[in-house]
Amino acid sequence: MSFVDQLNEKQRAAATCVDAHVRIIAGAGSGKTRVVTTRIAYLIKELGILPDRIMAITFTNKAANEMKQRMEEMLEESVGIQISTIHSLCVRMLREDIAVLDYPRSFTILDSDDQKAILKRAYKEYGVDAKTYSYGSVIGYISANKTAFVSVEKAKDLAGSFQSEQIKAQLYAYYEKELAQMKALDFDDLLLFVYRILEKYPLIREKWQNRYDYIHVDEFQDVDRLQWGIIRHLVSDQCKLCVVGDPDQTIYTWRGADIDIIMRFDHDFPDCKTIVLNENYRSTPSILNGANAVIANNRNRIEKELFTRAKDQGKIVHFSAMDDANEPVWIAAKVRALHASGARYRDIAVLYRSNYLSRSLEKAMLDAQIPYRIYGGMRFYDRAEIKDALSYLRLCLDHAAIDLAVRRVINVPKRGVGDRSLEALEAYALTHGVNLYEAVKADAVVKGKARAALGQFVEAVEAARAKVHDVAISILLQELLLDSGYLHALEEANEQERIENIKELIADIEHYEEENPDGTLDDYMQMISLYTDKEETESNQDFIQLMSIHAAKGLEFDYVFVYSLSEGVFPNERSVADGGAAALEEERRLAYVAFTRAKKKLFISDAQGYSFVLDRLKKTSRFVAEIDPDCIEHVGLAKQETKRDGQEAGSANAYIKANTWQNTQMESNSPAKRKAQLRKGDKVQHQAFGEGIIVRVDDGLATIAFAHKFGIRKIRIDHPSIKKIG
């Protein structure tokens, strides 16, 4: 029996088309990963292609690992296919060839904390206010410029006479200068440097072209121009490219993803074959048709209706809660009910637009004693203690970027080295032309108690440096954390969780050492920089999974909850304000991705009441109304509303009409003047109107949002009829 026998006709065509470039337009749940893995197995087992001639590029580390695992299962052996993200592919290439750009093989890879630290110094130097220019937006600005090949000079030109643009361009210049000086690369540089090398050095380009005969690119709809440039350079005349993607699932245009790349693939490769997979094997008809109706509202789209032959298992359930607090409680109750009726927790996921939404969910899960795991948000390698520990390790490598590590841990644990001492050290380093660590070591600046503490710090680092090549990384780290007093300080503060995390890191390093007996500290540090989250240690524990929709891309679950479908939250207001109609369509694609993750049953929810984030009353997301009315049932407040108005229950339009009272637009908000006792956001009790929330306070007059019947009222803040409640 052949691998390909298990595929449907179109899938089989896609998997066995190996003599031309192939574009596979694969709808949600149409088995695209299966097609790619089968294709690779077919190449190896039936055509006798050597595994190391095959490469697969995935979007995330998680997807790469999953594909590797599936390949192993299919081939019943572990083979040498290169399966990696484009970023790790680039690191591999740079370790071989970065020397031509006059950079060391052991270049430092910056994470977002490092980027922020650099910007912080730039802000200080130029007197830029971090509130007016958030780090995030400036990092985004720099990244957008870099990936679009906009140099510092060009950015300055483009800025023209706009002061805010000029400032951002100035920060960009500082940032790039700083990186060059440290011989450090950020995530964008990893790709940019590779692109530059492939572009400029034909011999190196040919070397890499000669390595691969079959290149596969997954999630091709989210590829950006720079990535596409690199991939094209890797495709030689005898190499066949196979790309898989779904334009309806493009959710990364904010990061440069360009839908035209998949749309115009046949222009770049006129002899390519295009195969459309539109049979869905994942979801029930209600879920699929409901989602189809939503995505059909996008105008900039190629029509592609997915169908399924699966049996239906009930409509999509929409719950509209009375208020913020009720929504996650309802989800928790539903999860418990599903579990009671036999579902495993691990087959249940809660998805949301923004990571901050996980907080309220987390609380509800804790209260309901439901085991859960949150993906994204604060990731393992983002934790302060992990960064500290890795910074101590970085001190052992005498890199040009060592200053970043010194700044991070010179006063962790507290050694009495504050801003002033650090400034003095920086000045010393500058005048003596040495790095910060050398300045500390020189022992000529800091006096008094801090001096002794720094002495101990230097001693610990020197001891580690002396044996960096002789001792395992895990041992080195343990000694460093002990000698520097870091671990001791955590114990003193009774930081059990942080200590546990450090232990986990050490275990993680030991694991790395087992897998890579020849791995150096350098290798480890570069590898770790590409991982934003720790590999899930296989566990048979049963927990529900909480994650952003972006993080859920490519995954599927029996039961899916999509949380907080309120206008402004999802579709995200800021996103739409920035990007207009195109951004709204991307939000809709996100909704489509979220809904199509569900196999058996989809639950979506929103809440009424006042939103602190949006500063106005909440309103159900338009995406709820866009779901095919035949595929959805409304429960909770929404249902009551429709009944009260004597309208047909279950009709999305009737439902929306019944809720138009919520459309009440708030006056635009000027900075609220604060009165001593009552403030915006406080809950109050009114004699007649019941509970309300203060929306706005102006000159002693409070605008208060009360429950439905009463709505918005203006009341003197010192009026005896209202009192604050907890």
Add this chain to the structure above:
DNA sequence: GGCGGACCCGTTTTT
């Protein structure tokens, strides 16, 4: 000069 506590603000998505 360093440090801890009090208080403020503002929350997009990721390799």
Add this chain to the structure above:
DNA sequence: CGGGTCCGCC
């Protein structure tokens, strides 16, 4: 809720 800032204490 976390991160930043301001302030008063050591």
